[in-house]
Amino acid sequence: MKVGxxxxxxxxxxxxxPFMNLLVVLVPMLLLSAEFAKIAIIDLKLPENRGSQTxxxxxxxxxxxxxxxxxxxxxxxxxxVTLGAKGGFLPSIFYKEYHKYVAKDDNTEFTVEYxxxxxxxxxxxxxxxxxxxxxxxxxxxTDENRNIIKTLYNKYxxxxxxxxxxxxAQVKAGDTVYALSNPRRVVVVRDPAEFELRPMSAYDExxxxxxxxxxxxxxxxxxxxxxxxxxxxxxVLYDKIVQIMDAARGAEYxxxxxxxxxx
Amino acid sequence: MARGRKKVPEASLMLTxxxxxxxxxxCFLLKSYSSEGTLLTNADNLxxxxxxxxxxxxxxNLQVAVSPDMVLVDNKPVTPTEDVKRIPQEQSDPExxxxxxxxxxxxxxxxxxxRLGALNRVEGKVVIQVDKxxxxxxxxxxxxxxxxxxxxxxxxxxxxxxx
Numbered sequence: 001m002k003v004g005x006x007x008x009x010x011x012x013x014x015x016x017x018p019f020m021n022l023l024v025v026l027v028p029m030l031l032l033s034a035e036f037a038k039i040a041i042i043d044l045k046l047p048e049n050r051g052s053q054t055x056x057x058x059x060x061x062x063x064x065x066x067x068x069x070x071x072x073x074x075x076x077x078x079x080x081v082t083l084g085a086k087g088g089f090l091p092s093i094f095y096k097e098y099h100k101y102v103a104k105d106d107n108t109e110f111t112v113e114y115x116x117x118x119x120x121x122x123x124x125x126x127x128x129x130x131x132x133x134x135x136x137x138x139x140x141x142t143d144e145n146r147n148i149i150k151t152l153y154n155k156y157x158x159x160x161x162x163x164x165x166x167x168x169a170q171v172k173a174g175d176t177v178y179a180l181s182n183p184r185r186v187v188v189v190r191d192p193a194e195f196e197l198r199p200m201s202a203y204d205e206x207x208x209x210x211x212x213x214x215x216x217x218x219x220x221x222x223x224x225x226x227x228x229x230x231x232x233x234x235x236v237l238y239d240k241i242v243q244i245m246d247a248a249r250g251a252e253y254x255x256x257x258x259x260x261x262x263x
Numbered sequence: 264m265a266r267g268r269k270k271v272p273e274a275s276l277m278l279t280x281x282x283x284x285x286x287x288x289x290c291f292l293l294k295s296y297s298s299e300g301t302l303l304t305n306a307d308n309l310x311x312x313x314x315x316x317x318x319x320x321x322x323x324n325l326q327v328a329v330s331p332d333m334v335l336v337d338n339k340p341v342t343p344t345e346d347v348k349r350i351p352q353e354q355s356d357p358e359x360x361x362x363x364x365x366x367x368x369x370x371x372x373x374x375x376x377x378r379l380g381a382l383n384r385v386e387g388k389v390v391i392q393v394d395k396x397x398x399x400x401x402x403x404x405x406x407x408x409x410x411x412x413x414x415x416x417x418x419x420x421x422x423x424x425x426x
Contacts, residue, residue, distance in 0.1 A: 016278050016282065019282070020278065020282070020285075023282075023285040023286075023289060026289060026292075027285060027288055027289060027292065030289070030292035030293065031292060039311065039320060039420055039421070039422060039423070040314065040316040040317055040318050040319060040320070040420075040421055040422070040423040041316065041318050041319070041320045041321075041390060041418040041419060041420055041421065042314060042316050042318070042418060042419040042421055043318060043418055044416075044417045044418065044419065131396045132308065132310055132396070134396065136313070232399040233399065234352050234398060234399055234400035234403075235398050235399070235400070236398065236399040237395065237396060237397070237398060237399070238312060238393045238394070238395055238396070238397045238398070238399065238402055239312040239395040239396070241399060241402070242312040242313075242314050242395070242419065242421055243312070243314075245314070245419075246314050246315045246316070249315075249316070250315065258402075258403070258406065260399070260403050
């Protein structure tokens, strides 16, 4: 290159300032607005032959001998999450409901157990919290005596299970466990302190069971291998239904339909 | 300014590389801005549930929003949510009359567009935005009404979880 010679060639000065100003203003503005749009969608793949999507017939008799359809159904009521199929039901997952609130005024976060007809108060000011400040609903699995079951989670908030897919509550160094991602990831325990004992989320257990079901029917390949029906009671909040849908999609059941439980 | 007159070349900022960077960032941001910004508009005081879904909203034809006090079709209030709640739950095939009317109107419009050749076929796509504190009962009634009119491809709008 000739330019590299000893002489300095004065570059014609361009005034970049106005353009720089423009960029400095535009970039933050666009950055802000780009971060703002986080809306995603959940695709419902409703069976086409049903016309209207709402299959009310879960508790009504589904036609027997409809080839080898599985009719996998996740059922959610106000105290129980369970999984059913044509053959029967898995044991129910009882849950206690905890609500996480984030206060509008001072961003205090706190989690309380939900009791119907109980007003939630701000821990400091004693102000009544509105439902719009409820940020998350946690469903903690319980045993029959309503004691919360605790299980191990790793730092990515994935539940740990053993080879059969049962949640594990205790590990020692050298154990092999599986993290509940899809597909399950093998984790060899080096330091048991890496894992944290937390209340078992009913959603995670649901996902775990769904994955087990998926595994069991991989050979049989029923017609509706990817389908799941989510059946809910009238009073169940929409938020819970979306979380169950997440669990279902996480376990590779993308074709979700919705049904109503007759009360 | 005396300094500018000197023969010795002055130490100036190398703006070129920074300009390059900025231009690229600008292009990128502009692109992401226009493809996401306006597809879904949030109704007031409607809090969408959080979900792990990463799917971005595609081109949508119709929006149905169920906020705590109003049901809206394409951001136009149609009927109070209270009225939807009042529809008896025992009904096996519940529908919301005013919502049905509005949806039928939209559906007829879509059919008209197909007739004129602006669309290939009636897709029956609808994005449903529901407040996360709404009960399933309301959701069910709204969905049933959508399905009856012919909007069978339903999508739920959710908030992506920030990771």
